[in-house]
Structure formats: structure tokens, C-alpha cells
Amino acid sequence: MGYQRPQTPKEAWAALLEGNRHFVSGEPDHPRQDVDRRESVAEIQRPFAALFGCADSRLSAEIIFDVGLGDLFVVRNAGQVIAETILGSLEYAVEVLKVPLILVLGHDECGAIRASINSREGNLQSQGKFIHNIVARIAPTVTKAYESGKKDIDEITELHIHDTIDELMSRSTLIAKAVREGKLGVVGANYKLALGEIHPLVTHGEIV
Numbered sequence: 001m002g003y004q005r006p007q008t009p010k011e012a013w014a015a016l017l018e019g020n021r022h023f024v025s026g027e028p029d030h031p032r033q034d035v036d037r038r039e040s041v042a043e044i045q046r047p048f049a050a051l052f053g054c055a056d057s058r059l060s061a062e063i064i065f066d067v068g069l070g071d072l073f074v075v076r077n078a079g080q081v082i083a084e085t086i087l088g089s090l091e092y093a094v095e096v097l098k099v100p101l102i103l104v105l106g107h108d109e110c111g112a113i114r115a116s117i118n119s120r121e122g123n124l125q126s127q128g129k130f131i132h133n134i135v136a137r138i139a140p141t142v143t144k145a146y147e148s149g150k151k152d153i154d155e156i157t158e159l160h161i162h163d164t165i166d167e168l169m170s171r172s173t174l175i176a177k178a179v180r181e182g183k184l185g186v187v188g189a190n191y192k193l194a195l196g197e198i199h200p201l202v203t204h205g206e207i208v
């Protein structure tokens, strides 16, 4: 097949962008999704990137980046909120699987962000006890946004991606060190549901 796994942050980011271009254009290759690939990655996985994204059903990682089996190490929850298990999963991807890139992916019209805004406004309609754990993780960003006069969901979504990257970099010394050593790139980006496009907002490490 001649497939070369991207090795550097720069190569990994370029591969994600290229795959996303295929998806956006409506002409995906669906690479590395056949029986040969399935069998060749059964022994060992060597994904070229870790993706930490919202659990939204429209953010299907391998589809929107037009990649295949064993390509992405994917961690998702509603609103892509940092938790210790998330940090542990991403550290595993970096330390053990040696991924050269972490992509944190939010998106427009996010239900978790909307719920957090509704909570701030005093009208969160939710009975779920644990849904409040998600909202509580986004609340500081909403508070900060409101205090600076930003109430637009798109602005708050972008702030949340920035805050999530800051938290990732400050809490995981392993990840911050890998970035300093040039082994890892970290990108925070926003995904546009209707267009299928990725818009990078914040980067650490050499990715271009």
C-alpha cells in the first residue's frame, strides 16, 4: 500500500488536514479500512494522532478526517471537558503509543456548551445528576466570557477550546514536556458541522 505513518507533529497535522479536505470535498478515500489493514494492526496499534473531542454524533473522528483503523486514538465526552481519566488517556497516547499530535476538537452548536449557558442563565432543564458535572467543567469559561461581555455561543465555544488546551498543558507535565522536546504538537480547533471544516485556534509545538 505504501502507507507511511506520519512521524512528526508537522506530518501528523498535515495528514489530518489532508484527510479533512477529502471529507469536505465529498470525495473521501476511506483509506486503511479493509481486511488487510484490520489484520495488520491487530498485533499492535501505532496511531499517528490522539483526538480529544466532543461526543457529538456528528464529530465522527475517522469519517471527518478520512482515515482508517489504527490511525487515531480517540477520547471523547460531551463538551470535551478535561477529567483525570481524559488526561490519563492522552498521556498514554503520548508516552506509550508515541503519537506526535494531540488534537482537541470542539464544534459549533454544542449541546454541552448550550447547557452551560442555560445553567448560567438559570434555566437548565436537566434532571441528570451527572450532567451537572459536565456543565460545572464549562461554567468557569462561561463566567469569564459573561464578565467580559461575551454571550455568543460561538465565542464561548472558542474560549472553551483555549481553556481546555491551557488546562491540558498545565496539568499534564508529561504532555508539556513532550511539546518542549519537539516530540509532540497540540492543536485546539473548532469543527463546523455544516461545512465539515476544521478551524485551528491554538497550537503548541512545531506543527507547520
Ligand SMILES: [Zn+2]
Pocket: 054, 055, 056, 078, 079, 080, 107, 109, 110, 111, 112, 113
Ligand atoms: Zn458538543
